[in-house]
Structure formats: C-alpha cells, structure tokens
C-alpha cells in the first residue's frame with residue numbers, strides 16, 4: 001500500500017498574501033513549510049480554476065485557467081516547484097461531472113450549437129413539464145428549462161452547474177487533454193469530484209421511491225470511463241495518485257473502483273460513516289451520531305477492502321462536512337481528547353489518511369444565529385425546501401449541525417485580527433469566534449497540543465510500516481478497538497468516543513505491551529477515559 005498522508009486545502013479560507021480577504025495561491029506557497037513540518041506527503045487543493053464561484057469553484061468556467069482571485073498560472077507553477085523542493089506532491093480537484101453555466105461549451109450549447117448541446121444533457125419536456133421528478137442535491141428540481149430551445153437540461157447540483165454527457169467521445173478526449181495539461185504543469189494526482197455520477201442512464205424515468213439518485217449513481221459505463229482515464233493518463237506515471245469521491249455508492253461497486261488489479265482509481269472516499277447522524281438517511285435532519293453503526297461500518301468496509309486488495313481513503317473531515325470534532329466529540333469538556341482520539345483512531349486504519357485544514361488544531365463548527373447567516377448554496381437551497389414543512393427554528397438547528405459552512409471558516413493561524421488569515425480589515429468570510437483560544441501559533445511550540453499529537457500520529461504512520469501495511473483485524477466482542485499485525489509485530493488501537501469512562505474487556509496482559517501513543521497521562525487497562533485513544537504494541541511469535 002502507498003504510504004501517504006494527504007492534507008486538503010480549501011484555498012479561499014487557507015491563507016492570504018495580500019488584502020483582498022480571500023485566500024490565494026501565494027498564501028499556500030508561504031505555508032508550505034508549515035505543511036512540511038506537519039509531516040504530510042501530499043496536498044489536495046480544492047479548485048483554483050476560473051469560476052463564477054456559485055459553488056465555491058466546483059462550477060468550473062475554464063479548466064485550464066487559474067481564477068484571478070487565487071492568482072495566476074505563474075503562481076501555480078511556483079507552487080508546484082516550491083512543493084517539489086520540499087518533497088511535497090500536489091493533487092488537484094477535477095470537476096468533470098458538470099461545468100459552470102458560464103463555460104464556453106455551455107454558452108455555445110445555449111446558442112443552439114448542436115456539437116455543444118451534445119456535451120450536455122438536454123431533454124424535451126414531457127407534457128410541458130420536467131422530464132423526470134428527480135431532485136437536485138442543492139434543493140429543488142434537477143432540470144432547468146431553456147425557453148429558447150424548448151428543452152430542459154440536467155443539473156444534479158445547482159442550475160449553474162449543467163451535467164456533462166460522458167458518452168460523448170469528443171468530450172472524453174477533452175477530459176484527457178485537460179488532465180495531461182495539469183500533469184505537464186507538474187501535478188501528481190487528481191481528486192475526482194462526484195465521479196460516481198458520470199455515467200447517466202439510457203432511459204430517464206420518474207423515481208417513485210426516492211430523489212432519483214438510484215438512476216444515475218454508479219451508472220452502466222462508469223468503470224469503462226475510469227479505465228479509459230487510467231489508460232490514457234493515470235497509468236502514465238507511477239507518482240500519480242487518484243482518489244474518487246463516491247457518495248451513495250455501494251460497497252461492492254466501491255471495492256471495484258479502487259481494487260488494484262482493476263486499474264481504475266487508487267482509492268475512494270466513501271461517506272456512509274459520515275451519515276450515521278442522518279435520520280432515515282436524510283442529511284437535513286438532526287440526530288446524535290449512532291456510534292454502533294459507525295463502528296459496524298468500519299469493521300465491514302475495512303475488512304472487505306482488505307480482503308479485496310482495494311484502498312479506502314480515511315477521513316473524518318472535508319470542505320463538505322461539518323467539523324467531526326463538533327459532531328462526534330465533546331468540544332466543551334473534552335476538546336483536546338476528542339480532536340486527538342477521532343484523528344488517531346481513524347487514521348491508523350488501513351487506507352490512505354487525509355486531513356482537512358484546521359482539524360490539526362481542533363477547529364470547531366461555527367455559531368450561527370439565523371438562517372440568513374449561511375452563505376453556502378447547498379445550505380440556502382435546502383433550507384428553502386425545508387421551510388415548506390419545518391419551522392424556522394427547526395431549520396436553523398438542522399443547518400447549524402449540517403451546513404458545509406461549518407468547515408469553511410478561515411484557518412486560525414494566530415490570535416491577531418482575522419486570526420492572521422488575511423490583512424484586510426473587512427473580512428467577508430466566516431471567522432470562528434474561538435480563534436483567540438484555538439490557533440496554530442498557540443499550539444506549534446506546545447508539546448501537549450492537538451497539533452503536536454497530530455504530528456506524532458502522522459510520523460508514526462509514515463515511518464512504521466506496521467501502520468501502513470499491517471493486517472487489520474477487529475475484535476469480536478470489543479467495540480472501538482482494532483489491531484494491526486505485520487510479521488512479528490502487533491499493535492492495538494483502542495478508543496472511547498463517549499464523555500464517560502468505559503470498561504474494556506480485552507484479554508491482554510499489561511506488562512507485555514508498550515504504550516506508543518496515549519492522549520492521557522496514564523492508562524488503566526480496565527477503564528478507558530472519555531475520548532481516550534491509546535496505541536499499544538508488542539512482539540508476537
């Protein structure tokens with residue numbers, strides 16, 4: 001298995017050199033030493049390509065141009081160069097399920113140019129209405145009517161993000177050209193945005209039971225498309241690393257996409273473990289995370305992926321998820337313990353671990369006071385739908401827990417104005433009010449900080465192949481613990497994600513084990529403290 005630790009940057013809120021109030025590429029360059037010091041191997045950067053920014057850059061207007069708010073191509077080239085000097089590799093986000101409606105291709109499609117209409121999915125109205133009853137993931141219908149053409153076009157996300165028609169061979173060639181363009185710029189990997197949605201159905205029909213996702217997720221040709229990209233681009237250089245975002249994909253399919261022998265993708269992000277606080281599988285609901293389901297999913301997916309030589313991406317945070325510490329932890333009484341245990345426990349499993357900016361210092365969700373505070377288009381769109389049936393207060397409570405805005409506040413670098421993120425006085429982005437207490441500067445020299453613990457975990461994972469290649473096993477009767485075994489060595493990783501002590505029934509003898517990591521000063525074999533995480537190791541015969 002590749003031995004990697006990957007750090008995700010959401011550029012607009014990472015760091016700014018300048019005073020426009022938006023993070024930029026120069027800002028990323030100036031923090032490369034910080035990232036190197038953290039110990040990671042690669043950086044995944046969310047889109048910096050030209051975009052009207054309806055969906056924070058996931059609506060691409062030009063795949064080969066840098067958006068001016070982030071800098072220019074020269075800046076990007078310097079970034080790659082400076083990263084290489086530090087032996088850090090860059091992964092970029094590739095959004096090939098849809099473009100922005102401002103993309104030249106779509107503009108020409110709207111102009112009735114047949115060639116470009118075939119790049120997208122246009123359908124005739126049925127009885128004067130939408131071709132199907134499917135819902136957009138951003139709220140409302142996923143069809144938009146164009147009076148001039150008397151047709152609807154498909155948009156699984158906002159209406160400003162028309163879906164592309166992957167069946168079109170000419171378009172497939174364009175995709176290859178774009179990926180090669182970035183390879184030539186020195187990029188060493190790609191994160192494929194919502195790639196499980198590329199292959200659309202032959203027949204479009206109403207979904208009588210759901211929102212339509214059953215009709216277009218993991219479509220018929222999806223594996224052909226992955227193979228095609230693999231043959232033409234990914235396999236050309238062994239340094240290239242790919243990770244596909246595949247929410248709502250079944251285990252069987254996920255296994256296939258990231259199975260080494262299948263030569264499609266190197267790994268996948270699956271999301272089931274982050275849906276354990278969805279009531280009836282509905283994101284826009286509030287529920288305490290069901291830790292038993294979380295645990296069962298870990299066991300099931302880890303074991304299957306191991307048995308099938310397939311690779312999972314390990315993550316608890318990204319730009320679309322509320323902060324895991326606020327979701328699974330106790331930020332009031334056990335902030336340090338929650339941050340460290342959630343991270344260590346999940347990133348020492350089998351797979352490729354990812355960190356999302358700010359989690360390494362224990363950044364938390366924001367404190368929203370009204371529905372109008374939210375900026376993210378997904379939150380705004382879904383709030384509108386929810387208000388049809390729920391009260392304002394109920395909707396506000398759901399958004400507070402589920403909105404992606406929680407992850408999109410600015411990085412907390414220090415305790416000065418704007419948390420040191422940008423020099424501008426007039427910050428339009430979210431800033432968490434706790435930045436004076438939670439920031440990089442206050443943790444970097446402190447050996448007992450969240451940041452220092454993250455560094456220890458990263459180092460352990462990257463320098464000891466027990467944690468990368470070791471066989472993973474789950475104990476039958478004991479939740480929240482697993483072992484990794486390699487040759488004559490074995491490690492056990494134990495945690496407790498409750499704010500009370502739990503008893504442990506592991507039948508192990510204390511004096512045989514060495515403590516490798518512990519987020520408390522002591523360790524009692526029978527009683528695991530709230531949000532404690534411990535890594536133990538011993539030799540075996």
Ligand code: GLC
Nearest residue numbers: 055058095157193194245320
């Ligand atoms: C992915 C991105 C998300 C975006 C969506 C549409 O899920 O991570 O931020 O809104 O795709 O591109």
